[in-house]
Amino acid sequence: MGYSQMTPVQASVIPLFCGNKDVIVEAVTGSGKTIAFAIPIIERLLKSDPISREHVGAIVIAPTRELATQIHYVISSVLKFQAQAEDDEHYNNQSRVLRSQLLIGGSANVHADLEQFSEVTPDIIIGTPGRLLEFLKSSKVHTSALEILVLDEADRLLELGFGKTLDGILRLLPKQRRTGLFSATVSDAVHELARAGLRNPVKVLVKTGNGSSEQKVPTTLKVSYSVLPPQSKLPALVHYLNNLQYKKTIVYFSTCASVVYFYSALSHLKSKLLIDDLTLFSLHGKLPQGPRTKTLNNFISSSCQSVLLTTDVAARGLDIPEVDIVIQFDAPYEANMFLHRAGRAARAGRYGECCLLLSEGREEDYVQLLRVKKVKIEEAPMLPLKDESTRLYKLLRGWMLEDRERHDQAIRAYVSYVRFYTKHTMTSIFRMSEFDFVGNARAYGLLRLPSMPELKTARDIPDGGWLEAGFDMDSYGYRNSTRESRRREEINAKKLRKVSVEKQQKSALPNTPWSAKVERREKKEERQVKKQKLSGVKGRPSADSSDEEDLVEDWKAIVTERKASKARPVQKFEL
Ligand SMILES: Nc1ncnc2c1ncn2[C@@H]1O[C@H](COP(=O)(O)OP(=O)(O)OP(=O)(O)O)[C@@H](O)[C@H]1O
Numbered sequence: 001m002g003y004s005q006m007t008p009v010q011a012s013v014i015p016l017f018c019g020n021k022d023v024i025v026e027a028v029t030g031s032g033k034t035i036a037f038a039i040p041i042i043e044r045l046l047k048s049d050p051i052s053r054e055h056v057g058a059i060v061i062a063p064t065r066e067l068a069t070q071i072h073y074v075i076s077s078v079l080k081f082q083a084q085a086e087d088d089e090h091y092n093n094q095s096r097v098l099r100s101q102l103l104i105g106g107s108a109n110v111h112a113d114l115e116q117f118s119e120v121t122p123d124i125i126i127g128t129p130g131r132l133l134e135f136l137k138s139s140k141v142h143t144s145a146l147e148i149l150v151l152d153e154a155d156r157l158l159e160l161g162f163g164k165t166l167d168g169i170l171r172l173l174p175k176q177r178r179t180g181l182f183s184a185t186v187s188d189a190v191h192e193l194a195r196a197g198l199r200n201p202v203k204v205l206v207k208t209g210n211g212s213s214e215q216k217v218p219t220t221l222k223v224s225y226s227v228l229p230p231q232s233k234l235p236a237l238v239h240y241l242n243n244l245q246y247k248k249t250i251v252y253f254s255t256c257a258s259v260v261y262f263y264s265a266l267s268h269l270k271s272k273l274l275i276d277d278l279t280l281f282s283l284h285g286k287l288p289q290g291p292r293t294k295t296l297n298n299f300i301s302s303s304c305q306s307v308l309l310t311t312d313v314a315a316r317g318l319d320i321p322e323v324d325i326v327i328q329f330d331a332p333y334e335a336n337m338f339l340h341r342a343g344r345a346a347r348a349g350r351y352g353e354c355c356l357l358l359s360e361g362r363e364e365d366y367v368q369l370l371r372v373k374k375v376k377i378e379e380a381p382m383l384p385l386k387d388e389s390t391r392l393y394k395l396l397r398g399w400m401l402e403d404r405e406r407h408d409q410a411i412r413a414y415v416s417y418v419r420f421y422t423k424h425t426m427t428s429i430f431r432m433s434e435f436d437f438v439g440n441a442r443a444y445g446l447l448r449l450p451s452m453p454e455l456k457t458a459r460d461i462p463d464g465g466w467l468e469a470g471f472d473m474d475s476y477g478y479r480n481s482t483r484e485s486r487r488r489e490e491i492n493a494k495k496l497r498k499v500s501v502e503k504q505q506k507s508a509l510p511n512t513p514w515s516a517k518v519e520r521r522e523k524k525e526e527r528q529v530k531k532q533k534l535s536g537v538k539g540r541p542s543a544d545s546s547d548e549e550d551l552v553e554d555w556k557a558i559v560t561e562r563k564a565s566k567a568r569p570v571q572k573f574e575l
Contacts, residue, residue: 001077007032007348009206010039013180018043022179022198024154026186027206028218029343030319033182034074037150042078044147044178045123046096055145057098057123061169063156065104065128065289066296067317071152072102072126103127103135106289110134117141129157129165136172146177151193153316154181155336158189170197184343185216185336216339216374217354221346224380225356227364230436230443233357234262234396235389237329240355241307242275246324248299249307252341254330254420256284256311261413261444262329263309264406269395275305283310315340319347326354330417331366334425335373342375355380359436365429396445403479404487407447414444418454437461447471 006014009027017023017040027033041058051057060075062068082097101122103113113135127135135141151157157166179198181190186203209215217223228236237251253259263282266273270280281299283292299308300320308314315337326345332338338356345352356377358366370377400406417440424430437458441449449455449465474491478484 003035007036009033009204010036012204012206013037014039016202016204017178017180020178022201023181023204024186024190024198024201025180025182025204025206027184027204028208028216029184029340030218030347031184031206032348033152033184034071034319035078037152037180037182038071038075038078040178040180041075041124041148041150042098045098048147050096051123051145053121054118054140055142056125057145058125058148058150059132059143059146059169059173060124060126060150060152061129061132061157061166062126062152063128063162063316064313065106065292066314067153068104068126068128069102069293070317070319072100075100075124075126098123100124100126103131104289105131106292110138114138114140129162129169133165133168133172136169143173146174148178148180149173150180150182152182154190154193155183155185155187156316158187158193163189166193185339187336213376214374215376217342217376218346218349218352220349220351221342221354222352223342223354223356223370223375223377225358225367225377226380226383227358227360228385230359230439231393232383232385232389233329233359233443235385235392236357236383237327238266238273238392239383239385239388240325240327241278244325244353246353247305248302248320248322249325249327250314250320250323250341250344251307251309251327251329252315252332253309253311254332255413255416256286257409257413257416258330259284259309259311260286261409264409265396265399265445266309268399272395273392277304279304279306281306281308283308283314285311285313312337312341315344318344320344321347321350323347324350324352326352328354328356330420331356331358331363331430333420333423335369338370339373339375359439361436362429362431362434366426369426369429393442393445400445400447401476404476405478405480405483407476410444410446411450414441414446415450415452417444418452422454433457438467441467447476448473 009025009031013023013025013033013036017037025033025036027036037060041060045051045057048057060068060071062071079098079100099120099122101113101117101120101124103125105128108116110131113131117135118140125132125135136143151166156162179201181193181198181201183190207214208217208219226236241249253262259282263280267280270278279302281295281302283295283299287295295308296314296318299306312332315332317340323344324346326342328338328341332341342354345354356366358364367377367379400410418435418437421430421435422432432454435454435458437449437455438460447466447468448471449461449467451465455461455465478487
């Protein structure tokens with residue numbers, strides 16, 4: 001494969017894992033952990049008795065489909081040398097040919113996987129947890145001969161959501177086996193599992209730098225940050241994309257909806273905003289598997305300057321050699337994820353850069369936290385953004401006004417970002433009580449804030465949520481004619497309903513106390529339902545700005561609620 005020597009993690013782990021040791025391995029991103037477990041898997045299987053049909057010899061579990069596919073590719077690349085070695089005397093003595101199979105959700109169903117399993121008779125299975133569990137539950141698959149189990153990105157696999165599936169898989173595996181846990185960030189959760197599944201594990205910790213200069217990121221990675229008002233983040237991104245001369249760039253956003261929106265905006269405005277030969281790609285977990293795989297492959301094989309806009313689905317493990325810069329548009333929900341995102345650059349000793357964009361206010365404290373986590377991070381030089389910013393938002397506004405769907409998309413992205421913010425694990429830094437609702441809404445190019453329960457505790461919200469005074473939402477239409485006629489029908493139906501309610505109110509005589517009581521009660525119930533909706537009891541549906549009248553009503557309720565809350569002692573919004 002062209003490697004002249006082992007990387008430090010390979011030199012430490014291969015002898016241990018080929019022997020009789022379970023291992024927990026922590027080594028920085030891009031340090032060659034895949035080969036560090038691929039070689040021991042192959043060695044052990046070659047040394048053991050041949051595995052009979054329907055049996056599995058080794059299992060590798062990875063948290064994402066992309067990573068599982070990549071590991072399968074690396075293992076298959078090593079296994080290819082078996083064919084070349086067939087004439088080799090040493091090889092013939094061993095008389096084994098190993099095969100591997102990939103199991104991931106979203107592609108063929110588990111029946112097709114089982115058919116392939118009986119056809120190919122693989123010794124090594126590489127998969128994502130859900131599909132793997134389904135597969136192992138089949139009576140056609142036997143695990144009693146399992147020699148070795150590897151959990152790559154083990155800390156992620158043990159996080160909530162995967163933990164249960166993983167327990168299910170572990171229950172189906174024999175206790176007599178070798179187990180290896182690998183990650184660039186081995187958390188406490190891994191030690192929990194170590195107690196449960198590993199026998200006297202050896203912990204291998206491969207550090208970079210020495211003593212006080214010890215780091216959690218590769219020494220060849222330059223990490224910087226910029227603190228900006230929210231409205232300057234998009235112009236800063238555009239500035240970076242136009243001025244950094246790198247072949248491949250990955251930009252991380254916090255939610256799928258943000259990727260969809262910014263990809264759509266930047267692609268449409270590309271000829272006016274970005275340098276000519278830049279190609280944009282978008283990848284996130286809500287894409288169907290086909291386009292997901294195709295996008296990643298196209299990004300990897302692209303020969304021009306390329307930018308991948310993505311979420312944390314592409315943060316761990318992916319090895320794309322030409323990625324030299326990573327931009328984190330938002331800070332991730334936990335500090336370890338920062339290291340994984342950043343580690344897509346500066347792999348295997350190459351030079352790389354990572355820029356983090358933070359919003360002014362509390363978020364600056366994140367830098368200190370990263371320093372405590374042994375990340376060497378410096379402030380980036382100030383960017384000349386003023387003119388760029390005015391021009392960008394003018395173009396964005398023009399583009400948005402061409403189709404109301406684009407504003408809906410922006411609202412979905414904004415709402416998802418706010419919801420993401422509420423889930424930050426570092427609540428003392430990313431405080432909802434300090435969140436700049438208006439600044440962020442402007443950053444997303446919104447004309448009006450959507451009504452959402454989170455706004456109840458927000459400060460400095462403009463009347464009715466308007467960010468663009470005097471804008472007529474009724475005449476703001478969809479390009480799609482079916483959608484637009486449906487919107488118009490809804491507006492007319494609402495107008496009619498309003499007229500009929502007004503008529504009823506007028507015809508109600510003052511000396512008919514019973515009907516007045518009923519009406520009052522109905523209104524009260526209606527208000528209560530609305531209040532429940534706003535307090536988020538059932539979780540609000542995605543904000544659809546086409547429902548303008550409801551929005552006005554909701555806004556009234558928010559104002560009333562805010563007035564009432566002023567009278568009460570202030571309750572801090574702690575998470
Ligand atoms: N011995 C070696 N010499 C040179 N390059 C190597 C060697 N072993 C692996 N590499 C290269 O190093 C790069 C990173 O390897 P790998 O993807 O295994 O890193 P990793 O430690 O698993 O990173 P991450 O924590 O991000 O998953 C790959 O491009 C791989 O080809």
